[in-house]
Amino acid sequence: MKYFDYAATCPLDQEAAQLYIQSATEFFGNTSSLHDTGNQAQQLLETCRKELAQMLGVQTDGIYFTSGGSEGNFLAIQALLSSPFKKGKHIITSTAEHASIHSALEKCKQEGFEITALPYDPDGHIEVEQLKAAIREETVLIAIQHGNSEIGTVQPIVEISKLCRERDILLHSDCVQTFGKLDMQELAQSVDSLAISGHKFYGPKGVGAVYLNPRLHWEAFYPNTSHENGFRPGTVNVPGIAAMTLAAQQSLASLAEQQEHFIKLRDIFLNTIKDKEAQIKVYPSDLPSIVGLRIKGMEGQLVMLECNRNGYAISTGSACQVGSQAPAKTMTALGVTGKQAKEFIRISFGKNTKPEDVRTLGKTLIKILHAYEKQSERN
Missing domain, CATH: 3.40.640.10 (Type I PLP-dependent aspartate aminotransferase-like (Major domain))
Structure with missing residues (x-):
């Protein structure tokens, strides 16, 4: 995982x-x-x-x-x-x-x-x-x-x-x-x-x-x-x-080194998904270790479960809200409501996160999006 x-x-x-x-x-x-x-x-x-x-x-x-x-x-x-x-x-x-x-x-x-x-x-x-x-x-x-x-x-x-x-x-x-x-x-x-x-x-x-x-x-x-x-x-x-x-x-002691590491990882992730900007909404962040985003049309919990099935642990927001039916509080604060608010997912990096794993996560999200689009067309 x-x-x-x-x-x-x-x-x-x-x-x-x-x-x-x-x-x-x-x-x-x-x-x-x-x-x-x-x-x-x-x-x-x-x-x-x-x-x-x-x-x-x-x-x-x-x-x-x-x-x-x-x-x-x-x-x-x-x-x-x-x-x-x-x-x-x-x-x-x-x-x-x-x-x-x-x-x-x-x-x-x-x-x-x-x-x-x-x-x-x-x-x-x-x-x-x-x-x-x-x-x-x-x-x-x-x-x-x-x-x-x-x-x-x-x-x-x-x-x-x-x-x-x-x-x-x-x-x-x-x-x-x-x-x-x-x-x-x-x-x-x-x-x-x-x-x-x-x-x-x-x-x-x-x-x-x-x-x-x-x-x-x-x-x-x-x-x-x-x-x-x-x-x-x-x-x-x-x-x-x-x-x-x-x-x-x-x-x-390693603040500067870690900040550089996180900026690099965030850039890799954003470059990996840049061709899907129309379908993936990425929110602004001052902490490069956190990426909050929505895949339009897909409930965040579904994306999280699909990522888990593919070997990636991500979240749908604060762990202290797991089990709640309410959307992430930040979505409410940004004025995002209804189904869109429940599309939110969070990806966060650590000191041991590898660049290649970030790339493959981005590709996995695109694969999940493609599968959802094909399923929607069939329906």
């Missing part, structure tokens, strides 16, 4: 896996235990916290380790809203946010908040002027993802941050899809919180991190919680955190 679903999850890096085993066997203590075994685990944990803070260019005491992006997004939003920073009951987000953001904001609606969800422009971006027009006196939070997981567009978070600073509005950004692919330091210093997830950059599943600006005073979502300074309950996953930190270091 040729894997083209790296935006959903990545295989665990071998060095990170080895470090996980070493940490789990040598630093197995509970970080809250007062004996030396617990203290050794605590020291490793704090080393990882310091390393991740340096990667983001933020204060170490603003880093909290979590079970991943979904929990991180939820707890970050809850922490921001618990802050006495500003009174109000209005939140702005985008239609295309990850399911975990929509879930967190649905809970906010139940608590009396009003949510404004903005669409994308035709190029897949939030229009800053439209965002500015949506701000009210009672707006307390803006939650906008950095990188879209379905088509790969990157939102102007630093520019949005300036608006927020001018109007005393808190800003959260879901950075799960961009950490490890872009330099995040300017963004991290511009937001009040962000979330990342280890398995998106070759770390283990079940571990992630949140940066929460230390200037803010917040209340724990879970009362009487001691781990991670009250941010979340549960024994800290030190081996997972150590492995994630190593994977993050490796990803950031």
